[in-house]
Every structure is written in C-alpha cells, then in structure tokens.
Amino acid sequence: MIEVVLNDRLGKKVRVKCNEDDTIGDLKKLVAAQTGTRPEKLRIQKWYTVYKDHITLADYEVKDGMNLELYYN
Amino acid sequence: MGDRETSANDGGGGEISMSTEETNRLRISLGLKPLSTTTQPSALKELEAGQERRKAAEDAEASKALVARLAQAKEKRRQEELLKSTKKLGETGDDIDNDTLQWIERSRRVEAERKRKQAAAKPIRAMNDSDEDEEEDAAASHTGADLAGFKVKHSVDDLEAGESVILTLEDRGILDDKGNLIDDEEAALENILVREIKQREKAYRDSGKVAKPLWEEDGRQRTLLDKYDEEEEQVIQLGGDGSVVATQKQQLQGDVNARLKAGLALLEQVKPASDYYTPEEMEQFKPKKTKKVRKLKKKALTAEELEALAESTAAAAAALNQVNYASLALRNADAQPSTADFDDDDDDAVLAASLQRERLRALKEGGTAGADPDSLADQLRQRRSRRPAAAEGEGPSGDAADQGLVFTGIGEITRAIQVAPGEPAEGSAGQGAAPSGALERMEVDEAPMPTEQPPPLPPSGEAEAGEAEPMDGQSQAIDEPRESGFGRWAPVSEGGSAEDAIKERIKAKIRPPAPKVETGKEKVTLQRDEVVGDRAIGAGMAGALAFLQSRGDLDTAVEWSGRTNDSKKVNIQGLDEVYSGGRTEDRQALSVENSKEKKRRKVEEEMARKRAASGAVESGALEQMKQVQRREAQPYVVISGTVRPGQSRDVVAGRGGYDPGDPDLDEDGVDPLAPRLGGSASLAPLTGNAKVAAMLGLAGVDEGGRSVSRGKRTPSRGARGS
Numbered sequence A: 001m002i003e004v005v006l007n008d009r010l011g012k013k014v015r016v017k018c019n020e021d022d023t024i025g026d027l028k029k030l031v032a033a034q035t036g037t038r039p040e041k042l043r044i045q046k047w048y049t050v051y052k053d054h055i056t057l058a059d060y061e062v063k064d065g066m067n068l069e070l071y072y073n
Numbered sequence B: 001m002g003d004r005e006t007s008a009n010d011g012g013g014g015e016i017s018m019s020t021e022e023t024n025r026l027r028i029s030l031g032l033k034p035l036s037t038t039t040q041p042s043a044l045k046e047l048e049a050g051q052e053r054r055k056a057a058e059d060a061e062a063s064k065a066l067v068a069r070l071a072q073a074k075e076k077r078r079q080e081e082l083l084k085s086t087k088k089l090g091e092t093g094d095d096i097d098n099d100t101l102q103w104i105e106r107s108r109r110v111e112a113e114r115k116r117k118q119a120a121a122k123p124i125r126a127m128n129d130s131d132e133d134e135e136e137d138a139a140a141s142h143t144g145a146d147l148a149g150f151k152v153k154h155s156v157d158d159l160e161a162g163e164s165v166i167l168t169l170e171d172r173g174i175l176d177d178k179g180n181l182i183d184d185e186e187a188a189l190e191n192i193l194v195r196e197i198k199q200r201e202k203a204y205r206d207s208g209k210v211a212k213p214l215w216e217e218d219g220r221q222r223t224l225l226d227k228y229d230e231e232e233e234q235v236i237q238l239g240g241d242g243s244v245v246a247t248q249k250q251q252l253q254g255d256v257n258a259r260l261k262a263g264l265a266l267l268e269q270v271k272p273a274s275d276y277y278t279p280e281e282m283e284q285f286k287p288k289k290t291k292k293v294r295k296l297k298k299k300a301l302t303a304e305e306l307e308a309l310a311e312s313t314a315a316a317a318a319a320l321n322q323v324n325y326a327s328l329a330l331r332n333a334d335a336q337p338s339t340a341d342f343d344d345d346d347d348d349a350v351l352a353a354s355l356q357r358e359r360l361r362a363l364k365e366g367g368t369a370g371a372d373p374d375s376l377a378d379q380l381r382q383r384r385s386r387r388p389a390a391a392e393g394e395g396p397s398g399d400a401a402d403q404g405l406v407f408t409g410i411g412e413i414t415r416a417i418q419v420a421p422g423e424p425a426e427g428s429a430g431q432g433a434a435p436s437g438a439l440e441r442m443e444v445d446e447a448p449m450p451t452e453q454p455p456p457l458p459p460s461g462e463a464e465a466g467e468a469e470p471m472d473g474q475s476q477a478i479d480e481p482r483e484s485g486f487g488r489w490a491p492v493s494e495g496g497s498a499e500d501a502i503k504e505r506i507k508a509k510i511r512p513p514a515p516k517v518e519t520g521k522e523k524v525t526l527q528r529d530e531v532v533g534d535r536a537i538g539a540g541m542a543g544a545l546a547f548l549q550s551r552g553d554l555d556t557a558v559e560w561s562g563r564t565n566d567s568k569k570v571n572i573q574g575l576d577e578v579y580s581g582g583r584t585e586d587r588q589a590l591s592v593e594n595s596k597e598k599k600r601r602k603v604e605e606e607m608a609r610k611r612a613a614s615g616a617v618e619s620g621a622l623e624q625m626k627q628v629q630r631r632e633a634q635p636y637v638v639i640s641g642t643v644r645p646g647q648s649r650d651v652v653a654g655r656g657g658y659d660p661g662d663p664d665l666d667e668d669g670v671d672p673l674a675p676r677l678g679g680s681a682s683l684a685p686l687t688g689n690a691k692v693a694a695m696l697g698l699a700g701v702d703e704g705g706r707s708v709s710r711g712k713r714t715p716s717r718g719a720r721g722s
Helices: A024-035 B020-030 B040-085 B100-121 B132-139 B192-207 B248-269 B279-285 B293-311 B315-342 B347-365 B373-394 B409-415 B433-445 B457-461 B469-479 B498-510 B540-551 B576-580 B584-614 B621-632 B688-696
Strands: A002-008 A012-018 A042-046 A067-072 B015-017 B188-190 B236-238
Touching (some): B315 B347
Parallel strands (some): A002 A067, A012 B015
C-alpha cells in the first residue's frame, strides 16, 4: 500500500492510499470519491506526461509519497 | 499513517485524506480489492531516513561554505596589506635619486658592494651558474679554453675556414616535453644568420618547388614523405684550444665522399661509345677524290711559257714557236685520252683551257690583241683557214678518222640538237627551239668564245648529216663580221638610239640571218613566230615581262585601284559639264539622269571588262536572267511587261494607259514612288473604285461610272474613294 499525494494547483491537495498494482483509473476513482468530482473529469499528470487509465502505478513507477499533478478536463 | 484520524474531506492544512479503513470501505464500494498492508511501513521509513540524510548534508555544506568564506576574507586582508606596502607611481622613496649627486653616490656605493660580493663568492661559484650577474662578470675573463666541450649546431661545411663567426647560445625552452626543466649542461651555440638561412632552405625544399632526386650522393634513398622525417642534427664539438673535434660519423661521411669522387673520376676517363659517328669516322665514308693535277701543271706550264714569251725577243721566237707547237701537240694528245674525263670536270675548266689556247695563239701571232674589230675578224678568218692546215700538218688527233672531231661534253650535247621546224627530214625536229634557245642564252651569258669544235667542221660536217648545225651557224656568224651581231661593238650613233641598236642586235642574234654556207647547205632560218613549243622563261623581272608580253597580257589596260584614280576624269563627280562644255542650265534639266546613267554604264563596263579578263564571263540567257533576278530581288523573271510588287502578274491588259516611256518611272520601269498598288506602304490598301482606278491606272472613277484618265501622277493622293 502506498500513499500518493495529488496536488491540484488551485489549493486542493489529496492523499490517497492505494496498492501498487492499482491502475490509474482506480486511483482516479478514489480521488474522485475524496474530492467530490467525477473520475472521468480528472487528469493525472507528471510534468507533461499524462498518465493513462489502463496502466498500473507499478508500471509508472509511482512510489510511496510521490507527488502527482491533478488537472481537470 | 494508520494512526492518523482524518475525515474524508479536509484534513489539517487543507489536505484531503482518508484513513485506511475508510479507504478500504470506499474501495469495496467501488469494487476494488482492499489495500495490502505489507509495504507501507518500510517505505515510510525510507522516506524519513532520506529526508534526514538530506538535512544533514545540507548542514554540512553550509558549514563548509562558511569556512571557505572566512578563509577568503582573510586572504583578501593579507593582499591588501601587501598592496599598501608597495610604492605607487607618484610616490618617491629612499632609492629614487632626485639629485645627480645623490645618484653618483648611490652608484658608487652599489659598485663597491658588488665588488665585495664578487670577491667573496668567486671561489665558490661554478662555471655554468644561472646567476646572470655573475656570468657577466666572468665574461671578461673568459678564454678559449672555457669553450671546450661546447656544441656548435652547424656542420663543418657551413662554416668556412678562416671565417670569423659570431656564435650565440641557442634559443631553447625552459621545459622539455614532459614538463621537466631542461638541464643547462646541454646548451649549444649557433650562428643566427646561418640558422635562418638553413631554415629558409629547408622550407623551400619542403615546399616542393625543387625536384628531389631519388638517390642522394651519399647513397641515401629518398621516400615521398621524407620532409616529415626528423632530421639528424649536425653538431660539432669544440675542443679545448678552439679546434674542432670531428665526430666519428662525420669522418665516415668524409671517407664516403672521397671514395665517390674517385669513382666518378674513373668513370669519366672511360668514355662510352656514342650512338653517332665522330667526325673522324665520317671521313671514311667520303668518296675519295683523286685530284687531277694535270691541269694545274698545264696552267703552271702555260704561265711559265707566257712569261718566257713575254720576255722573248724576236730571235728566240722561232724556237719558241717550235716549243709551242710541241706543247700544242702534247696538249692535244693529252686531250684525246682525257676527253672521257671531261664529262666529269667542270665546263669552266674546259672554257679556261680553250681561252688559254686562244691567248697563246694571239701571242704567237705577235699582234696586238685585237683592239680593232676588223683586224680581229681578219685574224679569226686566218685562224680558221689555218686550222685545217695545222690539223693536217700536225695531226693533232693522230688519227685520220677523228680528224677535226673532238668529242667534248658540250659537243655531245649539242650534237643532239637539231634545228627543227623548217626541216622535218632532220631527226629530232621537235627539240629545235628550246635547246637552241638555251644555246643562244648561253652565248649571251658567257664570254664570246669560239666553239670547241675545231674548224674543220664544214668539211667534216658533210660526212655526218645534222652535225651541230647551230654550231655551224654560229661559227659562220663569227667568221663574218655582221653589222649587228653578238661579239661586235656597235657604235652608239649607228642607226638611231642605243636602245634600238641593242634591241636590233638581240633580235638579230635571236633570228640569225641566213648564213652563207659554202658547202651549199640549205638555209636554216629560225623563225621565232613559228615556234609552238614552250619558250624558256627568263629570270627576274625581264623574264617575267617577256613572258607576259608573249602571252599578250601587257596589251590590256590595267584598271588600277586606289588613290591613283583620284584625279582621273572617270571618278570626279559632277564635273561632266566642266569637261564636256555647255551651259549648266541646259544640262541641269537632264543632268541628274544623264550623269547617273553614265556612271552606271561605266561601272557596268568596268565590271564586264574585269569579268572578261578574269575569265569568269558567262554571257548568256541564263546569266542575264540571274542578273535580273538579283536586281529585282525576286526569284522569278518577268519576261514581258511590268509586274509591280504585290502583283502576281502583269496587268497590261487592264492598265490601258500604261506607258513604257513614262517619265515618272525610272529606267527599270518601276515607279519608285509607288511601291504598293496605288499608294505608299503606309496607307491602307485600296478597295472599291479606288482599287479599280489604281489597277486601271486611272485618276479615278467618276460618279457616273466613267473613268477619268490619269494625268501626271502625284505622290500623294487625295481622299480615297471608298
């Protein structure tokens, strides 16, 4: 279980606990449940790299405590 | 993380986070499997550990930076103090002398101190001390012995014997390739100028402008890139007393050079056989001439005889005569067997011999050499008459059959000559003119010599028909004193001008008058006019002119071009009236055309004449047609009628009023003012009545349809009827 921090530059910072083998899509669902938006409206980026929904966090090498960027479509 | 109790939404500090249980509940509601708990603590620890380490490092760096800054500040302070201690430009200190006296004192003081130091340090000091001051001091006490062991960077060849050269220390760097200090022990001396010269030579050689031989004298073979090879240094070692210690290598070199020179000298002694004969060897191929000394002897003899004769008195004349006869006989006897050789010898020699004989004869006769032409003639006649007697008496040939016949080269040639045209019975008639002409020419060029044929020609000539009749004629000519003949002087006053006399003489010679042959032979007359064959062309301008005259080319008047014609009437324009007379007013009315016509005619005449002279005349219908075409600039020829440009055929039938004698038309029948039908080119083509009028040659077509006959045509038409 890792904890990922997603930062929306507009003042929203979300800490999410998840497994390494969760996909980005699952992460988005979790984030959406916490922030109150819809998961399909979210875009998770790491400096111009838009993370795709079907790839797991382990494949993206997202470690514990990593900061990701949160954007809205 | 599991300890933290946070609500689903806002945690502390605006952070949204959920606890593990909540997250698990959420995940189950979403349909995801719950969180796996194994990995979490280690990751956290790692994170915290990493953070701590970072902090520690930062602190360490900070402390280091602080230390460095402190040290820097200290250094700076020190430098400042140093700077303060040094003098500025404007300042004056103790060692600056403002006064001359001060300076003098100072310098004395310094000098004294230096000497003291020298005296103290001298025994300790080594020779190659790097201290510059000490070296300078020692320079005065240097001797040749001090130079022992020094190397000089030139070869023995560069420095000439007896030459004084200034050597300086070679320039070198302080460090060598590896960065170590170069030991001063290996210092070398060199002459700067020689070094520079060598550098330049080397650069020139390397630039490739000089072709390098493949093999050097010392047997070293050059390769292509030899300029990049390292050159061995040529170094001399100086001995103790100034002598040069030659290295072993140089000695070897010297030996090799000496041996090579010796070998070359040996080679030169042995000359290889050349491909070509030497002049001496060429001599063997020359045909060896056997000189006939006979003639010389003869000449010598005759000269002697002449002298003897000259001094002789009348009393000795008889004896001399005898001698002469004998010599004559001898000579003739000699002449017989030697006639065969005469062909080889020059004709000049033969001529000289015969001349000599004549001179002798003249002397024998004792008379003055014929100053008087008449006496000369008498003498000749006498001689002729005497000759047969002499021949019979002496038997010059000693052979009855050969009596009067001497075969000489010229005689053989002339025997073949026949006088051609009048007598076809003769053998070779065709050769008549040329050889005779040649003979005549020969006579003209050479001195009047009596023929070699001995006089008994007339009698012996009977025996052989056609025996050198021209010779016969000539001999006869000589016998008889002709008024104008060759060999006779014709007085200038005789018969008109000298030119005419000369011409007459030449003509007479060319056409010799019919000689009176006592033997009753037929007259032989050479008539120039009947000669058909080639006449020999003389040499030079005279020959050329004669040739042209014979062709008849000189009869035609030559049309010269250039400035010589400037003053001729033909070319001066507008002066017809002046030359022909008459009033200008009358002429002017017709003058333009008349002069033009004349000029044109003259030009045409000249052209025709030139063409006739050059032989390129083709007068005929075809040629005339071509001329007309050229003139009209049309590919066709109008045989009858007039076709103006733009027309395809003559419209005489339509014209009605066309008058060939129309003064408006020029000679060719073309109206220069109307190149187009009924108008100038600039105007539009005619249509309708105007066109009809133009075609019909009328002034216009009336309204009533009647034609108005044309008067004098004007260049500009009025309004065109459309």
